[in-house]
Amino acid sequence: MDWDTVSFDHDAGITTITVDRPDRLNALNRPTLRALDEAIDEAAERDTRALVVTGAGDDAFVAGADIEQMRDLSVEEAQAYARLGHDVMNRIETFPAPVIAAVNGYAFGGGCELALAADLRIASERAVLGQTEIDLGIIPGWGGTQRLVRLVGDELARRLIFFGERVDAQDADQYGLVGDVVAHDQLDEFVQGMAEDLAEKPAFALQAAKEAINQSHRMDLEDGLQYEQRAWSGLFGTADQREGMTAFVEDRDPEFE
Known part of the structure; x- marks a missing residue:
């Protein structure tokens, strides 16, 4: 776990992965994306029950992809870079436990896409988010055109992407882009409490719930409902199902494994 641009912490079932390039506003270059990928592997091996993703320093969550590195890419090189970014975002989206993005500052371009790949987004009052790629002569390339639409709706997603608008935390909350806005110095404590x-x-139930919700973006309603039935019934007989229902009948708090 010796990465130059990513730090890793695991305690009591909670893993925190921090993009650690504060001198570059935590911009995602190839080594950082690869380190993120390896850190996600490590989190899965540690039996993580909740995963927090954030950025180092007080200025940025992730200010985007590394533009200096991208500037002279050929089409083929850009395709490889897009695949790498998509692989990491997909790993976060499909991680077997809930993922919280603690958006502590700028989250532009690839940084916004990193937040979109998480299950839950909590913003500092200082956060500013946006799919700003249009002003670079490109479009979102790590899932933004797909996940943003699903989160905030077609009309708003088009406006944000077409104009490259940057939105502050309060507007992001109003748009449904984040779920909570908290004071900057309370962000870590708030997210830690949520992760706990x-x-x-x-x-198992959380993983099943996450997978079923994700399937709602890939299946039509009939297939999604069938998937939900299978996931729901498959949880019966698990230790947690028996404990949860027994605790309810006995009027006590459950003690899950």
Whole structure:
């Protein structure tokens, strides 16, 4: 776990992965994306119950992809860079536990896409988010054109992407781009409390819920409902299902594995 641009912390079922390039506003270059990918592997091996992703320093969550590195890419090189970014975002989206993006500052371009790949987004009052690629002569390339639409709707997503608009935390909250806005100096504590609450929930049920919700973006309603039925019934007989229902009947708090 010796990465130059990513730090890793695991305690009591909660893993925090921090993009650690504050001198470059935590911009994502190839080594950082590869380190993120390896850190996600490590988090999965540690039996993570809740995963937090954030950025180092007080200025940026992730200010985007590394533009200096991208500027002279050929089409083929750009395709390889896009695949690498998509692989990391997809790993976050499909991680077997809930992922919280603690957006502590600028989240532009690839940084906004990193937040979009998470399950939950909590913003500092200082946060500013946006898919700003249009002013670079490109479009979002790591999932922004797809995930943003699903989160905030077609009309708003088009406006944000077409104009490259940067939105502050309060507007992001109003748009549904983030779920909570908290004081900057309270962000870590707030996210930690949320992660602790998630870590106490039944892991198999949380994973099943996450997978079922994700399937709603890939399936039509009929297929999605069938998927939900299979996921729901498949949880019966698990230790957590028996404990949860027994605790309810006995009027006590459950103690999940």
